Amino acid sequence: MSSKITLRFDLGEERRIGHGKIALLEAIGATGSISAAGRQYGMSYRRAWLLVEELNGMFDEPVVATRNGGRNGGGAELTPRGQRLVRVYREAEAMVAQQARSSLREVERWLAEPAAEAPTA
Amino acid sequence: MSSKITLRFDLGEERRIGHGKIALLEAIGATGSISAAGRQYGMSYRRAWLLVEELNGMFDEPVVATRNGGRNGGGAELTPRGQRLVRVYREAEAMVAQQARSSLREVERWLAEPAAEAPTA
Numbered sequence: 001m002s003s004k005i006t007l008r009f010d011l012g013e014e015r016r017i018g019h020g021k022i023a024l025l026e027a028i029g030a031t032g033s034i035s036a037a038g039r040q041y042g043m044s045y046r047r048a049w050l051l052v053e054e055l056n057g058m059f060d061e062p063v064v065a066t067r068n069g070g071r072n073g074g075g076a077e078l079t080p081r082g083q084r085l086v087r088v089y090r091e092a093e094a095m096v097a098q099q100a101r102s103s104l105r106e107v108e109r110w111l112a113e114p115a116a117e118a119p120t121a
Numbered sequence: 122m123s124s125k126i127t128l129r130f131d132l133g134e135e136r137r138i139g140h141g142k143i144a145l146l147e148a149i150g151a152t153g154s155i156s157a158a159g160r161q162y163g164m165s166y167r168r169a170w171l172l173v174e175e176l177n178g179m180f181d182e183p184v185v186a187t188r189n190g191g192r193n194g195g196g197a198e199l200t201p202r203g204q205r206l207v208r209v210y211r212e213a214e215a216m217v218a219q220q221a222r223s224s225l226r227e228v229e230r231w232l233a234e235p236a237a238e239a240p241t242a
Binding site: 002003004005006007008009010011012013015017018019057058059060061081085088089091092095096099100103104106107108110111112 | 124130134139231
């Protein structure tokens, strides 16, 4: 079943954290690279970099630290703040998935046609 | 305090219902008009109409019913299904706001600067 509930933290002043940014952070943590993480989501390096800059500027401490090599080289990793952000978001999401399951199931029953797998070719 | 958590129901196959569509439905219910509802959110009539068509096509019953006058005249109202959709979403949102409050508060404390009111001029 592909249905799910995703969360967005609206922190005022255009500061938003949702599913996409959290997934990018997780991929940076897993790959050690902003460009590799972006590629996982079909994102250009520039787009991934801008999202990281936005996130780093949002808080009083950065969530991603980059190591030597500058914009196009070197590696990247989540700071403790970044790791905590991902954990807080995922925990809230899991709690919500649990709590709001019946809401989602009700809406799902109304769908025009049963959800089908995407064609493979 | 302007921070909040908003929900998105991801129902598969590009079918998504979030804060924006729910707010539009509520405004249609309140104003009896797709164009007036769209205006409340700075949306063109065309944009509002397309969102309504998308929502109506998503489910086995329409969520908005239009009355005579066609695209540019007449009125619009929420069907019982539309009313129920808004209620289910808002109830889930209220439950989540309650449950995930501490997550939001933690992330809020990290913000780079205190959230300020938007300037009035």
